[in-house]
Amino acid sequence: MADTEYDYDLFTIGAGSGGVRASRVSAAHGAKVAIAEEHRVGGTCVIRGCVPKKMLVYGAHFAEDLEDCQKFGWEIEGKKFDWKTLRDNVLADVDRLEGAYTETLDNHDVTIFHERAEITGPHEITLASGKKVTAKYILIATGARPRMPECQGAEHAISSNEAFHLDELPKKVIIAGGGYIANEFAGIFNEFGSKVDIVNRGDRLLRSYDEAVRDRLLQISTMKGISFRFNTTFEYIKPCEDGGYFVKLSDCEEEHADLVMFAVGRLPNTEGLGLDAAGVELGDGGEIKVDRFSKTNVDHIYAVGDVTDRVQLTPVAIREGQAFADTVFGGGDPVAVDHSCIPSAVFSHPPIAAVGMTEGEAKNQLGSVKVYLSDFRPMKNVLAGRNERSLMKMICDGDSGKIVGIHMIAPEAPEMMQAAAIAVKAGLTKADFDATTAIHPTMAEELVLMR
Numbered sequence: 001m002a003d004t005e006y007d008y009d010l011f012t013i014g015a016g017s018g019g020v021r022a023s024r025v026s027a028a029h030g031a032k033v034a035i036a037e038e039h040r041v042g043g044t045c046v047i048r049g050c051v052p053k054k055m056l057v058y059g060a061h062f063a064e065d066l067e068d069c070q071k072f073g074w075e076i077e078g079k080k081f082d083w084k085t086l087r088d089n090v091l092a093d094v095d096r097l098e099g100a101y102t103e104t105l106d107n108h109d110v111t112i113f114h115e116r117a118e119i120t121g122p123h124e125i126t127l128a129s130g131k132k133v134t135a136k137y138i139l140i141a142t143g144a145r146p147r148m149p150e151c152q153g154a155e156h157a158i159s160s161n162e163a164f165h166l167d168e169l170p171k172k173v174i175i176a177g178g179g180y181i182a183n184e185f186a187g188i189f190n191e192f193g194s195k196v197d198i199v200n201r202g203d204r205l206l207r208s209y210d211e212a213v214r215d216r217l218l219q220i221s222t223m224k225g226i227s228f229r230f231n232t233t234f235e236y237i238k239p240c241e242d243g244g245y246f247v248k249l250s251d252c253e254e255e256h257a258d259l260v261m262f263a264v265g266r267l268p269n270t271e272g273l274g275l276d277a278a279g280v281e282l283g284d285g286g287e288i289k290v291d292r293f294s295k296t297n298v299d300h301i302y303a304v305g306d307v308t309d310r311v312q313l314t315p316v317a318i319r320e321g322q323a324f325a326d327t328v329f330g331g332g333d334p335v336a337v338d339h340s341c342i343p344s345a346v347f348s349h350p351p352i353a354a355v356g357m358t359e360g361e362a363k364n365q366l367g368s369v370k371v372y373l374s375d376f377r378p379m380k381n382v383l384a385g386r387n388e389r390s391l392m393k394m395i396c397d398g399d400s401g402k403i404v405g406i407h408m409i410a411p412e413a414p415e416m417m418q419a420a421a422i423a424v425k426a427g428l429t430k431a432d433f434d435a436t437t438a439i440h441p442t443m444a445e446e447l448v449l450m451r
């Protein structure tokens with residue numbers, strides 16, 4: 001396809017979830033494509049997000065399984081956990097995945113520049129090495145980075161980026177935040193035996209999730225030994241001689257922690273990209289403003305993924321990347337991503353998963369709402385003597401019976417939710433679920449047995 005006026009048909013900045021998909025598919029459509037990556041091919045999800053995080057979640061969960069298995073007749077003598085073994089195995093798999101992503105791009109003849117890129121002219125990109133290239137279209141897929149709050153000594157805190165590389169596990173960790181990352185890492189550290197305190201500036205965890213499910217996570221996490229402080233801010237973090245820190249929070253005396261981690265949201269990577277000079281419009285939070293086809297206000301510049309701060313999830317970035325490639329190089333009608341009814345999960349201990357409206361949202365938006373609830377102790381927990389109850393909630397339009405939301409906190413909730421979300425997205429009703437025979441004995445059967 002290559003337009004001889006430019007070096008490339010497409011130049012993508014950022015080889016993460018969105019950028020890699022967009023580049024690979026554009027190349028498959030016949031475009032001549034180059035991509036720049038300043039860190040590692042694969043981006044946040046593969047290198048320091050979803051994938052290594054989920055492996056740590058698996059690793060952490062063995063702590064409970066090894067405890068519970070005794071009630072199932074197993075005797076485990078001399079069990080011990082070695083953080084460095086898990087860490088190094090996870091990092092090795094990340095290396096493997098980086099290789100696989102690089103290979104995919106290579107196989108599609110996408111040129112990879114392993115360096116930072118910046119827009120320096122309407123169609124010009126300058127690489128850190130000084131090399132300049134031109135492209136007919138530019139795609140910004142630079143993702144987001146951890147937001148580090150301002151407090152005295154904030155530079156002593158780590159973010160999720162560093163959490164994957166720790167030399168040793170902290171005896172005590174204070175985690176700032178109350179969202180996805182704070183709850184996921186609280187579960188991980190707690191299962192490995194660290195004392196975990198979550199400190200949230202606001203008054204609730206996981207704001208966008210249904211209240212009943214959030215309350216259940218708080219209750220179970222507290223039972224497991226995680227402490228929570230709400231409406232609390234950091235005053236200072238000071239290093240102390242033992243390699244740890246003295247931490248002063250707004251509501252209490254100075255205390256000691258071995259590690260402080262900030263997980264208070266992520267900021268779009270839009271600085272130093274030449275966006276001002278290129279005339280690309282940003283929103284109040286520094287995110288790139290785009291239309292439903294991911295086009296910026298500049299006709300040949302597009303943006304996908306976290307940098308647009310629509311929904312900061314990998315499958316969304318991938319869909320946006322795919323839709324961009326199909327729109328610009330696919331030769332058919334433009335494709336917009338449907339951002340409604342996106343299922344999501346928090347890989348806490350136990351995990352949360354949800355799709356659609358919470359009960360509160362449904363009550364605000366619909367005339368009449370019917371709520372079905374199943375509050376049960378999973379069979380495995382009963383035998384294990386684990387006093388941990390699961391919760392499933394189905395929210396329906398009271399008039400039509402259409403399911404508008406499902407919310408769960410249960411072992412394997414994300415696995416169950418992926419299937420349930422198809423039904424919700426397809427607009428099925430409670431009657432459709434009722435007409436489906438249960439698979440017994442499972443936790444998922446609760447979905448078709450709710451009264």
Ligand SMILES: Cc1cc2nc3c(=O)[nH]c(=O)nc-3n(C[C@H](O)[C@H](O)[C@H](O)COP(=O)(O)OP(=O)(O)OC[C@H]3O[C@@H](n4cnc5c(N)ncnc54)[C@H](O)[C@@H]3O)c2cc1C
Nearest residue numbers: 014016017018038043044049050117143305306312313314
């Ligand atoms: C700890 C953690 C856990 C997560 N867990 C999940 C999960 O379980 N499920 C889920 O769906 N989502 C999860 N996410 C979110 C998910 O990782 C992101 O939504 C997703 O990676 C966004 O993809 P992206 O392509 O927009 O950006 P990224 O994957 O961040 O890729 C952007 C890339 O651009 C590069 N870059 C930036 N600027 C430049 C430049 N100027 N030149 C060259 N390269 C540049 C960066 O180095 C980066 O590699 C998690 C995130 C974190 C931090």
Ligand SMILES: NC(=O)c1ccc[n+]([C@@H]2O[C@H](COP(=O)([O-])OP(=O)(O)OC[C@H]3O[C@@H](n4cnc5c(N)ncnc54)[C@H](O)[C@@H]3O)[C@@H](O)[C@H]2O)c1
Nearest residue numbers: 149176177178179180181182200201202263264265312345
């Ligand atoms: N399982 C997943 O899909 C997954 C996992 C991790 C991250 N992510 C994505 O990454 C994004 C970023 O995650 P996150 O957990 O950093 O952000 P988040 O937006 O989920 O949560 C931020 C939390 O920090 C609190 N907070 C803000 N400022 C604070 C301060 N100064 N001190 C203490 N608390 C403060 C907020 O009240 C909020 O509870 C998520 O929004 C999500 O889209 C997804």
